[in-house]
Amino acid sequence: xxxxxxxxxxxxxSRKVEPRQLLVDFLREDMRLTGTHVGCDTSQCGACxxxxxxxxxxxxxxLVVQLDGADVKTIESxxxxxxxxxxxxxxxxxxxxxxxxxxxPGMVMSAxxxxxxxxxxxxxxxxEWLEGNICRCxxxxxxxxxxxxxxxxxxxxxx
Amino acid sequence: xxxxxxxxxxxxxxALKSLTSASDGKLLAGGMTLLPTMKQRLASPDVLVDLxxxxxxxxxxxxxxxxxxxxxxxxxxxxxxxxxxxxIPALAELAGLIGDPQVRNRxxxxxxxxxxxxxxxxxxxxxxxxxxxxxxxxxxxxxxxxVDLFETxxxxxxxxxxxxxPLARRAAYMKFPNxxxxxxxxxxxxxxxxxxxxxxxxxxxxxxxxxxxxxxxxLGKSFTADAIEGIxxxxxxxxxxxxxxAEYRAHLVGVMARRAxxxxx
Numbered sequence: 001x002x003x004x005x006x007x008x009x010x011x012x013x014s015r016k017v018e019p020r021q022l023l024v025d026f027l028r029e030d031m032r033l034t035g036t037h038v039g040c041d042t043s044q045c046g047a048c049x050x051x052x053x054x055x056x057x058x059x060x061x062x063l064v065v066q067l068d069g070a071d072v073k074t075i076e077s078x079x080x081x082x083x084x085x086x087x088x089x090x091x092x093x094x095x096x097x098x099x100x101x102x103x104x105p106g107m108v109m110s111a112x113x114x115x116x117x118x119x120x121x122x123x124x125x126x127x128e129w130l131e132g133n134i135c136r137c138x139x140x141x142x143x144x145x146x147x148x149x150x151x152x153x154x155x156x157x158x159x
Numbered sequence: 160x161x162x163x164x165x166x167x168x169x170x171x172x173x174a175l176k177s178l179t180s181a182s183d184g185k186l187l188a189g190g191m192t193l194l195p196t197m198k199q200r201l202a203s204p205d206v207l208v209d210l211x212x213x214x215x216x217x218x219x220x221x222x223x224x225x226x227x228x229x230x231x232x233x234x235x236x237x238x239x240x241x242x243x244x245x246x247i248p249a250l251a252e253l254a255g256l257i258g259d260p261q262v263r264n265r266x267x268x269x270x271x272x273x274x275x276x277x278x279x280x281x282x283x284x285x286x287x288x289x290x291x292x293x294x295x296x297x298x299x300x301x302x303x304x305x306v307d308l309f310e311t312x313x314x315x316x317x318x319x320x321x322x323x324x325p326l327a328r329r330a331a332y333m334k335f336p337n338x339x340x341x342x343x344x345x346x347x348x349x350x351x352x353x354x355x356x357x358x359x360x361x362x363x364x365x366x367x368x369x370x371x372x373x374x375x376x377x378l379g380k381s382f383t384a385d386a387i388e389g390i391x392x393x394x395x396x397x398x399x400x401x402x403x404x405a406e407y408r409a410h411l412v413g414v415m416a417r418r419a420x421x422x423x424x
Contacts, residue, residue: 002165019164041198042198048262056261057264058261058265061194061265062194065167066187066209066392068167093357099310101208114260129260132258
């Protein structure tokens with residue numbers, strides 16, 4: 001077992017973990033943060049996307065031990081008080097950007113990674129960015145619309 | 160995945176020591192290939208030596224007429240680097256075509272190069288730009304580095320520390336990506352180097368990246384897409400899978416080469 005210290009959704013966490021434990025399993029099983037999903041488990045579908053030190057990564061393809069000292073943010077960090085949705089979540093809701101919802105946490109975290117880097121992306125840039133996030137329900141149109149809407153709101157409210 | 164011990168190396172020497180004392184140790188860079196391989200139990204190292212803590216192996220700098228990229232620099236960092244975008248834009252662009260954004264935030268140039276996947280993008284840039292791979296013990300020209308399918312000139316216990324790319328007069332990379340994995344079905348890197356030599360490097364088609372000598376000669380005479388129009392590519396030894404036949408890959412080599420030339424002619 002190896003000792004790790006991480007910040008998860010703003011909270012300092014220290015644990016002993018097996019070197020082979022994946023970040024996504026640590027989040028879901030040890031931290032009980034089950035908003036992050038395991039879809040394909042082969043780093044293709046993007047349901048497991050979380051932010052590590054501000055950047056979106058696939059948590060099914062990272063070991064917890066690699067991330068000792070890192071700052072991890074999951075979907076649960078966005079509407080932390082459970083009342084007001086983050087503008088990105090609200091945009092998915094308003095634009096019907098989800099059907100079954102399985103891919104949504106990863107979509108939202110990926111989309112926020114895009115806006116961090118490019119606050120005003122074109123439709124093409126959004127679609128290219130979503131290469132690593134697979135949705136089998138929506139056909140992506142409403143997801144793209146949601147991200148465009150969120151970009152507008154977030155630019156206006158500076159969030 | 161099977162159990163293993165984990166060591167986060169603090170220096171290249173520390174990593175070498177740890178690797179040497181393991182019976183089947185493996186170096187961990189970004190883990191974008193190694194971790195999935197271990198999950199499938201196709202690899203079961205007893206020790207993983209993580210290189211992510213070695214600061215000397217990160218970063219991008221200009222040294223004379225070379226861009227030197229630390230082995231642990233991620234694809235996203237190369238893609239977004241103002242220095243690479245200015246000095247070798249084709250290289251920045253290529254890095255932005257690897258995998259997807261999340262993979263680019265973890266995957267590294269050193270890991271990709273050491274793995275030598277026949278469909279990886281970086282090998283085309285290394286050979287196309289006549290780059291040099293620097294390890295803990297020596298420098299290896301890209302032409303000698305890539306040997307065969309997942310096989311390089313690296314010794315068992317040797318660590319890539321950086322890759323140096325000479326500035327090119329002009330360069331372009333065009334690839335036909337597998338729509339699911341984004342790996343290159345075929346990718347062609349065309350460059351005119353500072354010494355006027357022309358290079359055409361092809362990835363995805365064969366067991367390893369290779370140069371297309373006939374196209375290089377034709378482009379030396381006339382740097383136009385038309386100059387390589389009639390050149391037949393022999394696909395006898397090419398890769399064949401459910402995504403593309405060898406014959407189709409041979410066809411794509413010409414198409415991608417012409418598109419790359421047209422972009423910078």
